[in-house]
Amino acid sequence: MTEQSRVAALSNVSLERRAWNIRRKALLMGEVQGQGYIGQALGIADVLAASYFHALDYRAEDPEWEGRDRYLLSIGHYAIALYAVLMEAGILPEEELETYGMDDSRMPMSGMASYTPGMEITGGSLGQGLGIAVGMALGLKRKRNPAFVYNLMSDGELGEGSTWEAAMSGAHHKLDNLICLVDFNDQQADGKSTEMLCSEPLGDKWAAFGWHVQRVDGNDLAAVVEAFDAARAADHVGPRVIIFDTTMCKGVPFLEAREITHFVRVEADEWSKALAVLDEGKPA
């Protein structure tokens, strides 16, 4: 199947339903380990749904297809979320869901390129993705390959100097094939990003670095889709960034309410409760 026929075949499934499926798979994986970066997965599900079912060009049956848009997961700990969407997209087999984080799994807790089809880079040492994305964008231009490079990163990574070296580099080299996606969930390991090392005014910073900037509600699918379209179409001689304000644990209110959401505690009996809450809001 080509990517075009795939899109046609799947087009009767709404993006809302894709996002819901991603959240559900992530919860099921979390339950397997009894732990995990569930707050992140629930928060970024809408962005991932729009990425893989609206914006990206890829072939599920050939994840290394030369013409694919590159999608880099700089934030290795978000792997649970990417596995969910890779399964939803048919790149990873759903039968392996219960191997998540287990010995000899293709889905380790921190994302690694050598383990997983569809995982472009080994993330996890945070602050490395954008620099690699700059290099891939340069490489694609040299090859006259029209694909885009997307780098999915976190607000925590805005603290790393390497992020801003890469930001300056991407603009200097006029990389209009580079799209950076920032998950601004105002959360890091020790607390709220804005209270620890504040990156605001964030849009102004990227703009001053020479980037085309948008900032949208990352849990509003229509706005997310529009932002992807605008980023690709922008009449701007340089890279593009979309800052997504997201809510940790989105879709499971009793988890959203938890104070510590970076590594949210979910008790054994709460997984089924979380799934039940999610199921109530199942979209068509």
Added chain:
Amino acid sequence: MTMNSLARKHEPRRVIPKEERAATSAMIASLAAEGYDTVSAPFGHALAEAARKDDRIVGLTADLGKYTDLHIFAQAMPERFYQMGMAEQVLVSAAAGMAREGFLPFATTYAVFAARRAYDFIAMAIAEENLPVKIVCALPGLTTGYGPSHQATEDLAIFRGLPNMTIIDPCDACDIAGMVPQLVAHPGPVYSRLLRGKVPSVLTRHKPDYKFQLGKAQLIREGADVLVVSTGFMTMRALDAAVALERDGIGVAVLHCPTIKPLDTATILAEAGKSGRLVVTAENHTKVGGLGEAVAGTLLSNGVTPSFRMIGLPDDFLEAGALPTLHDMYGLSVAKVAEQIRGWL
């Protein structure tokens, strides 16, 4: 389980039946205590205690306060705690700056991020100036199943090459609590590995009067057939293996060597020089450039040449998975330590 490789990622995997599953040990997990009592957050408590007596002490972290037990210090004296955000380079540079202004900074992160990301800053801003910055890092060696991004398998090798640096790999809660005041008293820079969360109490169980001494290796138990020179939590593994081997009539002495640099060469030479014993080093670190090679170099250059073997991690990027599985796979578990020693006799 075989090594993961680019080719293997296309091989489907089977689902492990529920009753056989071992979850990946996340970074919040404490090191399995295996029958030893544990102490909660010994580093955080010891630092708060030391800071009450010395107002030069400040604590800095790069978004890993909770994960290095520094949050205990932060709660005890919030006005002396600096949250630097996830920015390891400015973490250590700023620590250097505070040291220049007369303060005594303890900076914490994970071992990988100090050794890899912040290395140049540590080398030039701290070590070259011989400033009293104490860098204390969680997740040493193979203590997480997250894979190479979080497994600091070569940190000791990296820092051993750095002049002026004192390097410590503590075994247990007693070492950690004991080292803090000695780091404060020590005038130069220090890199120390850290165990955090619920940390086992091991050494005083085997040697009731044990006390950490900076720069000293100490014999924890005697034995006639084998001398294990070990560091970090591998001393715990060596002691447990020694108990197991004793049942087979094999006498294993354990020399605990928490200070990697400067190495206590006098004690090591004296113990290794006692004739007839196989000398085995044991470390939670790659065999390249760690304790094993340091001991080997010391012995050879002093003409002491016992039979010699090394226990440590291979020269490889390690796998992800459950920690007990990985410790078995890479030879760090008690059973594997005992098995290796048996095989060499």
